[in-house]
Amino acid sequence: xxxxxxxxxxxxxxxxxxxxxxxxxxxxxxxxxxxxxxxxxxxxxxxxxxxxxxxxxxxxxxxxxxxxxxxxxxxxxxxxxxxxxxxxxxxxxxxxxxxxxxxxxxxxxxxxxxxxxxxxxxxxxxxxxxxxxxxxxxxxxxxxxxxxxxxxxxxxxxxxxxxxxxxxxxxxxxxxxxxxxxxxxxxxxxxxxxxxxxxxxxxxxxxxxxxxxxxxxxxxxxxxxxxxxxxxxxxxxxxxxxxxxxxxxxxxxxxxxxxxxxxxxxxxxxxxxxxxxxxxxxxxxxxxxxxxxxxxxxxxxxxxxxxxxxxxxxxxxxxxxxxxxxxxxxxxxxxxxxxxxxxxxxxxxxxxxxxxxxxxxxxxxxxxxxxxxxxxx
Amino acid sequence: xxxxxxxxxxxxxxxxxxxxxxxxxxxxxxxxxxxxxxxxxxxxxxxxxxxxxxxxxxxxxxxxxxxxxxxxxxxxxxxxxxxxxxxxxxxxxxxxxxxxxxxxxxxxxxxxxxxxxxxxxxxxxxxxxxxxxxxxxxxxxxxxxxxxxxxxxxxxxxxxxxxxxxxxxxxxxxxxxxxxxxxxxxxxxxxxxxxxxxxxxxxxxxxxxxxxxxxxxxxxxxxxxxxxxxxxx
Numbered sequence: 001x002x003x004x005x006x007x008x009x010x011x012x013x014x015x016x017x018x019x020x021x022x023x024x025x026x027x028x029x030x031x032x033x034x035x036x037x038x039x040x041x042x043x044x045x046x047x048x049x050x051x052x053x054x055x056x057x058x059x060x061x062x063x064x065x066x067x068x069x070x071x072x073x074x075x076x077x078x079x080x081x082x083x084x085x086x087x088x089x090x091x092x093x094x095x096x097x098x099x100x101x102x103x104x105x106x107x108x109x110x111x112x113x114x115x116x117x118x119x120x121x122x123x124x125x126x127x128x129x130x131x132x133x134x135x136x137x138x139x140x141x142x143x144x145x146x147x148x149x150x151x152x153x154x155x156x157x158x159x160x161x162x163x164x165x166x167x168x169x170x171x172x173x174x175x176x177x178x179x180x181x182x183x184x185x186x187x188x189x190x191x192x193x194x195x196x197x198x199x200x201x202x203x204x205x206x207x208x209x210x211x212x213x214x215x216x217x218x219x220x221x222x223x224x225x226x227x228x229x230x231x232x233x234x235x236x237x238x239x240x241x242x243x244x245x246x247x248x249x250x251x252x253x254x255x256x257x258x259x260x261x262x263x264x265x266x267x268x269x270x271x272x273x274x275x276x277x278x279x280x281x282x283x284x285x286x287x288x289x290x291x292x293x294x295x296x297x298x299x300x301x302x303x304x305x306x307x308x309x310x311x312x313x314x315x316x317x318x319x320x321x322x323x324x325x326x327x328x329x330x331x332x333x334x335x336x337x338x339x340x341x342x343x344x345x346x347x348x349x350x351x352x353x354x355x356x357x358x359x360x361x362x363x364x365x366x367x368x369x370x371x372x373x374x375x376x377x
Numbered sequence: 378x379x380x381x382x383x384x385x386x387x388x389x390x391x392x393x394x395x396x397x398x399x400x401x402x403x404x405x406x407x408x409x410x411x412x413x414x415x416x417x418x419x420x421x422x423x424x425x426x427x428x429x430x431x432x433x434x435x436x437x438x439x440x441x442x443x444x445x446x447x448x449x450x451x452x453x454x455x456x457x458x459x460x461x462x463x464x465x466x467x468x469x470x471x472x473x474x475x476x477x478x479x480x481x482x483x484x485x486x487x488x489x490x491x492x493x494x495x496x497x498x499x500x501x502x503x504x505x506x507x508x509x510x511x512x513x514x515x516x517x518x519x520x521x522x523x524x525x526x527x528x529x530x531x532x533x534x535x536x537x538x539x540x541x542x543x544x545x546x547x548x549x550x551x552x553x554x555x556x557x558x559x560x561x562x563x564x565x566x567x568x569x570x571x572x573x574x575x576x577x578x579x580x581x582x583x584x585x586x587x588x589x590x591x592x593x594x595x596x597x598x599x600x601x602x603x604x605x606x607x608x609x610x
Contacts, residue, residue, distance in 0.1 A: 293457075370434075
């Protein structure tokens with residue numbers, strides 16, 4: 001009877017397409033919007049997670065998230081280095097400064113200052129040049145997106161000079177940096193250069209990057225206890241930053257509303273259409289019941305019809321969502337946006353819930369259907 | 378051999394003060410090998426009675442036996458299985474599945490019994506060809522005339538070789554000519570020595586196809602006679 005159920009479903013093309021469209025629409029909206037939301041939240045902490053060498057971030061106790069560091073005195077670095085379990089610790093500068101580029105646009109940039117000796121925290125992927133080139137005088141590495149923002153339409157090139165804080169810097173490399181929450185270019189330089197390129201007061205050290213000799217969480221707790229500074233594992237600090245944006249911005253609410261609307265509208269379209277589909281087939285179900293088709297078989301038929309609608313609609317919706325991310329892969333402003341598998345699973349669960357709600361209402365009518373209905377004209 | 382035996386069947390609808398008795402102790406015997414028509418004015422209880430005989434409506438008291446099987450002794454699941462094996466249905470509005478072809482519609486009872494699709498449809502095609510629909514096997518119901526649809530319904534009722542055929546106003550939606558053709562086919566194809574056929578109808582133009590006519594009035598059988606002796610309303 002599975003074949004009969006499918007023929008009944010495909011036979012009513014308008015409703016079949018309506019049902020599939022409903023599920024597809026809900027899937028697309030939920031998967032695509034949730035993916036953008038997650039990608040956006042990942043961007044807020046991308047500059048933390050992109051520093052692979054360190055597993056502990058040390059900072060002023062008042063720091064709430066990555067983008068708002070509180071400068072610390074240089075002496076704090078030695079205190080951290082003295083904590084048992086800390087293999088090494090290096091200074092890290094994070095600031096904002098304006099770039100003046102001859103022939104280019106004025107732009108505000110993230111300026112990241114790396115330890116002069118080790119260059120720890122440098123870009124992971126280089127397009128032109130190498131991280132070691134930062135050892136040259138007044139050298140900076142700019143990310144590809146930043147280059148495009150400052151010199152739109154021009155080919156990537158090293159050797160250009162720009163001004164920051166009335167100082168001249170030379171581009172020695174182009175990196176492919178993880179996109180930050182805002183679209184500011186990312187400029188890496190040595191720590192001592194960073195202090196020149198950005199205006200500031202006496203204390204300039206934004207963070208201390210450290211490596212533990214084993215259990216990063218335990219060492220981080222020890223650093224905090226010993227120094228009175230705030231110390232977090234990289235993962236903890238990334239989540240702390242994400243949580244800040246979740247709590248302090250309207251982003252989750254806005255995306256939440258869109259995703260919820262996707263669920264509600266999808267459920268309404270699918271629920272109503274499926275209910276009408278079953279209702280219009282009530283005589284046929286009655287005839288099948290009279291002929292001797294059991295309630296279990298009828299339930300199986302309705303479930304199969306719902307499952308097919310869910311699978312086809314979900315497949316199309318997820319496919320369209322994936323297509324969106326594939327199509328926008330080369331768009332600089334959307335770099336790093338993708339659809340994680342967890343969202344595909346979550347969306348599948350939401351679609352399953354929509355179909356269960358839709359089928360439940362319809363199935364009840366079929367189960368209590370009096371087969372004698374077929375003898376009533 | 379009796380196909381159907383009803384004794385003192387009582388049926389009521391509604392609750393409390395709105396409760397209405399629609400069958401008042403009906404006694405009826407339908408022999409196998411004959412076509413019996415159940416006639417009477419609207420609201421007299423014909424449809425209720427065949428629904429009970431078909432095992433798709435419960436009743437308050439009395440006994441209904443089909444080929445010696447007391448329906449009230451069957452549990453719900455057993456009753457469904459019994460219905461699937463023993464009964465064939467022909468409805469006033471055909472109730473064909475609009476997405477299935479004529480052959481596929483006729484094969485539904487075999488599919489419900491678990492037969493493989495190709496075998497079931499093959500058997501249905503043979504039967505439809507015998508009923509004169511050999512050129513319309515692949516057509517959908519909306520591509521067939523009312524008479525042709527009812528012939529598909531007859532094939533659906535016969536394809537699994539049931540022992541009792543229950544027909545509800547099989548000619549009501551047909552013009553006179555088609556009605557006669559359908560009844561002729563039904564009589565030729567359905568009536569067999571070991572099978573009973575019961576037809577509920579208002580259409581006195583088809584009385585001549587009956588071996589026996591049972592007349593109902595106000596929830597009671599008032600007469601059972603041959604068509605020759607039946608008073609035409």
